[in-house]
Amino acid sequence: APNVRRKGNPKMLFMGLRRSGKSSIQKVVFEKLSPADTLFLEPTSRIGTVKMQSFITFESVELPHQLSATTPDFDHHAVFSHIGAVIWVLDVQDEYLTSISEMIQTAVFLAENYPRVNFEVFIHKTDGLSEEYKYETFREVRQRVQDELSDLGHGDRSVSYFQTSIFDHSIFEAMSKVVQRLLPQLPAMEALLNKLCSTCGIQKAYLFDTMSKIYVATDASPTFLKDYEVCSDYVDVIVDIKQIYGWHGQDGEGKAVSERRNQDDGDIGESMVTYDRSGDTYIYAREINDYLSLICVMGKGSTTNKRVLIDYNVGILHDALLQVFKV
Ligand code: GDP
Numbered sequence: 001a002p003n004v005r006r007k008g009n010p011k012m013l014f015m016g017l018r019r020s021g022k023s024s025i026q027k028v029v030f031e032k033l034s035p036a037d038t039l040f041l042e043p044t045s046r047i048g049t050v051k052m053q054s055f056i057t058f059e060s061v062e063l064p065h066q067l068s069a070t071t072p073d074f075d076h077h078a079v080f081s082h083i084g085a086v087i088w089v090l091d092v093q094d095e096y097l098t099s100i101s102e103m104i105q106t107a108v109f110l111a112e113n114y115p116r117v118n119f120e121v122f123i124h125k126t127d128g129l130s131e132e133y134k135y136e137t138f139r140e141v142r143q144r145v146q147d148e149l150s151d152l153g154h155g156d157r158s159v160s161y162f163q164t165s166i167f168d169h170s171i172f173e174a175m176s177k178v179v180q181r182l183l184p185q186l187p188a189m190e191a192l193l194n195k196l197c198s199t200c201g202i203q204k205a206y207l208f209d210t211m212s213k214i215y216v217a218t219d220a221s222p223t224f225l226k227d228y229e230v231c232s233d234y235v236d237v238i239v240d241i242k243q244i245y246g247w248h249g250q251d252g253e254g255k256a257v258s259e260r261r262n263q264d265d266g267d268i269g270e271s272m273v274t275y276d277r278s279g280d281t282y283i284y285a286r287e288i289n290d291y292l293s294l295i296c297v298m299g300k301g302s303t304t305n306k307r308v309l310i311d312y313n314v315g316i317l318h319d320a321l322l323q324v325f326k327v
Pocket of ligand 1: 018021038039042043165
């Protein structure tokens with residue numbers, strides 16, 4: 001069967017024109033390169049793989065532009081049969097009609113040969129564009145692609161579009177959504193987070209992969225960009241603190257973060273801080289294991305004064321999540 005892929009380990013293939021930003025995205029998300037340092041990346045000329053070992057293995061592959069899905073004599077089976085998603089990167093600051101036509105060829109090729117591979121479009125390098133221009137180009141690209149796919153008889157092919165930039169949170173949010181669609185554990189994780197939020201009156205809960213800053217699940221309540229950004233920034237804080245003290249901290253050392261250590265679970269880092277001036281909103285952070293962090297936004301309605309209840313319920317969530325990921 002042409003559609004085999006190992007479940008559970010999200011594997012993504014980046015495609016797009018030369019210098020559209022494929023390497024930069026992978027380096028920034030999976031190798032923690034600072035965005036400014038991508039300026040002088042060497043162009044990719046061979047198929048390159050980046051792996052990040054976390055609670056699961058994230059694997060991303062980049063197809064150099066001279067190879068396309070329809071290049072003759074190119075063993076596409078070796079490339080496409082193992083991936084979960086193709087991410088097409090389109091440089092919106094450049095002339096993009098060529099990119100669109102190649103993107104459509106690729107989408108059609110996938111629809112006909114590997115229909116189970118998700119097709120995701122990153123309308124990339126949106127930094128520095130006016131809101132209006134951003135909105136217009138997004139609409140135009142999406143409309144063109146949909147129209148042409150319909151004309152070619154693939155109008156039912158679902159394609160997701162994201163506006164991205166490596167200079168803000170958008171690239172992490174887009175990558176999170178791409179990864180989530182590849183995780184068989186997603187429904188279980190979402191159900192657990194929904195339960196936690198309703199029990200404790202939590203506004204929003206994110207389960208982050210600490211290293212990549214990709215969130216692997218969130219509850220069903222509406223997402224506000226500000227909440228997401230604050231939580232995402234908090235993950236950076238956790239990583240920094242971990243590097244300095246270690247969540248676990250040898251006796252005494254880690255007290256700044258490990259306010260409490262649970263005897264049964266071993267060492268668990270946990271913290272609660274306010275993040276707005278009024279002091280009405282809190283960020284609650286708790287490490288699930290070495291790789292996963294739970295970050296919650298709690299407002300007035302939350303049971304912030306009932307810390308014990310929250311700790312208890314997060315403890316239950318913690319155990320359930322470990323079950324979900326038990327191999
Ligand atoms: P690739 O050939 O597709 O792998 O492209 P690269 O990753 O080498 O990126 C080409 C150029 O685009 C580099 O100079 C990057 O700094 C730049 N670039 C990548 N992402 C962004 C972005 O989000 N915004 C802006 N303004 N530039 C970007």
